[in-house]
Amino acid sequence: MVNSAEKKLIEILTKVLLLEESEISDELSRDDVEEWDSLAHLMLINELEETFQITINDDDILAIHTIGDLKKVLKKLGVNI
């Protein structure tokens, strides 16, 4: 079962990075996804911040390289995924 926060995360990832849900895994990285350019990265961050009402710190933004990294940061900020 996926909860609503997970659902939102999946929607944002699939829509921003043009992915199928089945393609999403923790190991998937910026190097694997053509659409994950710097604009897309900021778009992703902005969508997540607004959706989950959080502020991601700028060092973390630079360090996020994989979906797994992203989830770790979200969990740290108390997002229930």
Place this chain on the structure above:
Amino acid sequence: MSSQNKGKTADESLLNRILDIVRKEPTYLNYWNAYRRIKKLDLSRLQVDEKKKVRIALLSSFTIDPLAIYLDIESRIAGLYPEIYVSPFNQYPQEILNDESKLYRFNPDLIIIAVHADAILEENFLPKFPTLSENDKKNLQVEIIEYLSGLLSKLTSKTKALILLNNFVAPWFSPLGILDNKVNMGLKEFFQKINQKLADLYRENRQVYMFDIDGLASMHGKIRSINYEMYYRGAFFFSKSFLPVVAREYMGYVKALKNLTRKCIVLDLDNVLWGGVLGEEGFHGIKLGGDPVGRAYVDFQRLLLSYYNRGILLAINSKNNLDEAMKVIQEHPNMVLREKNFAAIRINWRDKAENMLELSDELGIGLDSMVFVDDSPQERERMRQALPEVLVVDLPSSPFRYCQALQSLNDFNMLVLSEEDIRRGEMYYARRKRKQLMKTKKTLEEFLKSLNMTVEIKYANRYTIPRITSLINRTNQFNLTTRRYTQAEVEEMSSHPDKFQIYSLRVTDRFGDEGIVGVAIIKKKIEKWIIDSFLMSCRVIGRKIETAFLAKIVEDAKKNNVLYLIGEYIPTKKNKPASSFYKDHGFEKIYEDEKISRWRLTLKESTIKMPEWVKMKDG
């Protein structure tokens, strides 16, 4: 169907499926997604009408890619096929100044210049501002304006594109606080004055338009129009909530540029122009003026009247009893709109889509130029299904919000508005009234007499030459020679009154002013005048105004001791209605071949009588 066509249709339907997601849920996330997916499609198989293509270039001092996303998708939703060029970050001056730049190679139809003040002013402008003298500030303003106008003159010399220059967002903050407007030029005024000067500078310009981003930001809320996280991280200026607001305003220009202008607002009556159902509440029961709801309807009518006064046609399409509804329109003390404000009226119990087709036919305006306003969701849905070209307004359920719904449309824009455009509503009403009057008269003569026509014939001047040129180039039917002249040529002729005489003719009758509807150009030779051009708008044909026009020319020629008046007729596919004009007015044929015939009136022997139902007014 060939496989190529199949592929083409598949591309089209895929494109539409992507756009549907945005139509249904217009979030930035969905715009982003649609834009990136469409970018990956190969749409080269689509054969697109040139008229539907639009090339937009974005020049900016900040990251403007999100706006490109909106403009791309919004253009597609409007039925266009956009190509968008985003110039490299903050390289707008190089792009403009370099003749070989990518910008010029892109060959845009529309160029948007969005430069933030920070990019022009020195870094320490804000901290220094309280220490600057009034003169320092004025010099700085001049510098900024000269810098921008310099770039713009380079741009206008290199391209025919429409150019939109963003004005400056006047800051909501000033270090001077409450004294900002007590010093000689506060911070807000500093920018407001630059905006005003730029607007003045380009007021008469037909290529450069000032884009009022300051007004938009005020409307949206200046604090909300920027997202500081995104600003510092990626030099984005427009917040997510402000982006669609900006894009909608830009689309007003895109639609005007691509002739996607709506010309007529078609209105339901009950719960649109007044509150309540007339058939149930009666004349005295409907809500119009008085209570809060009634006042909202009066305001909505005032808004519609303001559109009417700038040339948008109004029409009625309502299920009601005609007599009862007309009584309200004519007699209700609080009605703002009256019968004369409506170009056409359909009040009956028929299907509204059928009425709409008839209105389009009667007004000679395509369905794609019409807007439908109805409070009933069922009627709106029916119209959308039956006539998808018609723009159906999503009218809010509360009449308090009606004005806002209409004000938010960006579909009524034109790049230029002529005097004739502005008075269009009046002309349509007059045409309807004339038709009604004609039915009551037994003979044409009786009808013409009852019109109380006044004809004003004047020499061309700089105010009338634009309209004269447009008539010369547009009139096909009642045009004796169909010679086309540019405005420069008309001006040249008009400046040589020894060789040429250019007349304009304006008609007014009891129903209104038709404006300038006739043009004649005379070439003056020794002893004879040659009528080089003679033409009338088909709107006024059949009222013997052409006879009055010719009579005036004869009269002038006689005053100048001219012996002969020479008329020419050059047949075309369309000007048959004018073929017997000179013959009917007593000219003798002196020459004819398949290309041209020449006709002569000997002024010593003959004259042309002014029709008695036309009153002449000398200009």
